[in-house]
Amino acid sequence: xxxxxxxxxxxxxxxxxxxxxxxxxxxxxxxxxxxxxxxxxxxxxxxxxxxxxxxxxxxxxxxxxxxxxxxxxxxxxxxxxxxxxxxxxxxxxxxxxxxxxxxxxxxxxxxxxxxxxxxxxxxxxxxxxxxxxxxxxxxxxxxxxxxxxxxxxxxxxxxxxxxxxxxxxxxxxxxxxxxxxxxxxxxxxxxxxxxxxxxxxxxxxxxxxx
Amino acid sequence: xxxxxxxxxxxxxxxxxxxxxxxxxxxxxxxxxxxxxxxxxxxxxxxxxxxxxxxxxxxxxxxxxxxxxxxxxxxxxxxxxxxxxxxxxxxxxxxxxxxxxxxxxxxxxxxxxxxxxxxxxxxxxxxxxxxxxxxxxxxxxxxxxxxxxxxxxxxxxxxxxxxxxxxxxxxxxxxxxxxxxxxxxxxxxxxxxxxxxxxxxxxxxxxxxxxxxxxxxxxxxxxxxxxxxxxxxxxxxxxxxxxxxxxxxxxxxxxxxxxxxxx
Numbered sequence: 001x002x003x004x005x006x007x008x009x010x011x012x013x014x015x016x017x018x019x020x021x022x023x024x025x026x027x028x029x030x031x032x033x034x035x036x037x038x039x040x041x042x043x044x045x046x047x048x049x050x051x052x053x054x055x056x057x058x059x060x061x062x063x064x065x066x067x068x069x070x071x072x073x074x075x076x077x078x079x080x081x082x083x084x085x086x087x088x089x090x091x092x093x094x095x096x097x098x099x100x101x102x103x104x105x106x107x108x109x110x111x112x113x114x115x116x117x118x119x120x121x122x123x124x125x126x127x128x129x130x131x132x133x134x135x136x137x138x139x140x141x142x143x144x145x146x147x148x149x150x151x152x153x154x155x156x157x158x159x160x161x162x163x164x165x166x167x168x169x170x171x172x173x174x175x176x177x178x179x180x181x182x183x184x185x186x187x188x189x190x191x192x193x194x195x196x197x198x199x200x201x202x203x204x205x206x207x208x209x210x
Numbered sequence: 211x212x213x214x215x216x217x218x219x220x221x222x223x224x225x226x227x228x229x230x231x232x233x234x235x236x237x238x239x240x241x242x243x244x245x246x247x248x249x250x251x252x253x254x255x256x257x258x259x260x261x262x263x264x265x266x267x268x269x270x271x272x273x274x275x276x277x278x279x280x281x282x283x284x285x286x287x288x289x290x291x292x293x294x295x296x297x298x299x300x301x302x303x304x305x306x307x308x309x310x311x312x313x314x315x316x317x318x319x320x321x322x323x324x325x326x327x328x329x330x331x332x333x334x335x336x337x338x339x340x341x342x343x344x345x346x347x348x349x350x351x352x353x354x355x356x357x358x359x360x361x362x363x364x365x366x367x368x369x370x371x372x373x374x375x376x377x378x379x380x381x382x383x384x385x386x387x388x389x390x391x392x393x394x395x396x397x398x399x400x401x402x403x404x405x406x407x408x409x410x411x412x413x414x415x416x417x418x419x420x421x422x423x424x425x426x427x428x429x430x431x432x433x434x435x436x437x438x439x440x441x442x443x444x445x446x447x448x449x450x451x452x453x454x455x456x457x458x459x460x461x462x463x464x465x466x467x468x469x470x471x472x473x
Contacts, residue, residue, distance in 0.1 A: 021296075037278055040278065049280070133267070133271050136268060155268045156268065179221070187260050190263075190264065190267055
């Protein structure tokens, strides 16, 4: 166990400002995953998400005193930075090359017993869930950024409205309304993806004689 | 509950089965009302089913991506950047053992300085005099130490300011010039006849470590009167009395010696 385990983020940042590398590593261990996944869900391209995450922690390294604990948790601070950088990248018109779905969803394959507890799924159930994950991922990436970010924050990062409002710098009511609208759009797109997949599956089944 | 009201609570309603809300009582009321409406309204029931399906899809994505993490090289890059930034600085934790080392070093230096200083300072001052000022009546001591004597050529041979037996009300101290003093010093000729210096009334004297300079000046009678002194007749010229003043480091004169004609 690291000697920095159990120390608050604020205290770790103070240690970082004094040159404590272990404290910086602990901060990275705590929050790099969240920041990376946020950026990945926002842009869909792992290399860009890594760049964003690296830049976020470089910023923390450059100015550890920039974080003000009275204004919110450290997680909101770093994800707020990641959001700004990701939106900047999206606005700049970068053409992200996302991994193909089959490759991108590689990790969601049959190792899912751990993620889903002890529920043993059949192969068919696993394939269905894999298709569902792929559909929802594509549907999220197709959302406008303002809807996408509330879905990522409130649904995938499981933040409450207040935390999301701080990161997005908008009222809680705005978060609620955006989330409601985003879910409607998302549900419609997932329905569309599923219908399209069924339409493809039915003729192929007819050809194979199933 | 009508359809718009149902739409407002549909997210909470769809999630209420998956997680236990913190405000359970309120959610129970909402769930009961929403469920009743969904039973009565087929479109809203379909919407609720769709929301639950969406929740399941989002949950599946969230779980599937939980293990997604950046490559290890990102962490190595950041650590390298960290080390580069703090390359010139000691890690914070090393200060704990560096502190005593620094303190020990300072202590050794302090002892060395004290010992060295004690060696350079004689056990007893070479010349010391405790002489009371004459005019003011207040006690004033003159501890004579090394006195540098300025000359025209800025030569400052060191000499000793020593007390002489007071022959009148004014205390006198003797200034002995060093043997190596250069002959160009105009004040040096004054030493042969009468080397006694008269301590000025307000003077606190010289501390052993203090150095002083001797300057030759012409003093008016009024200036001498303000000190309660009178110049000997053979030291007075048309412009005043020619005298050597011992000036301390702070620029104040401490003692005076009149230069007589035969000097």
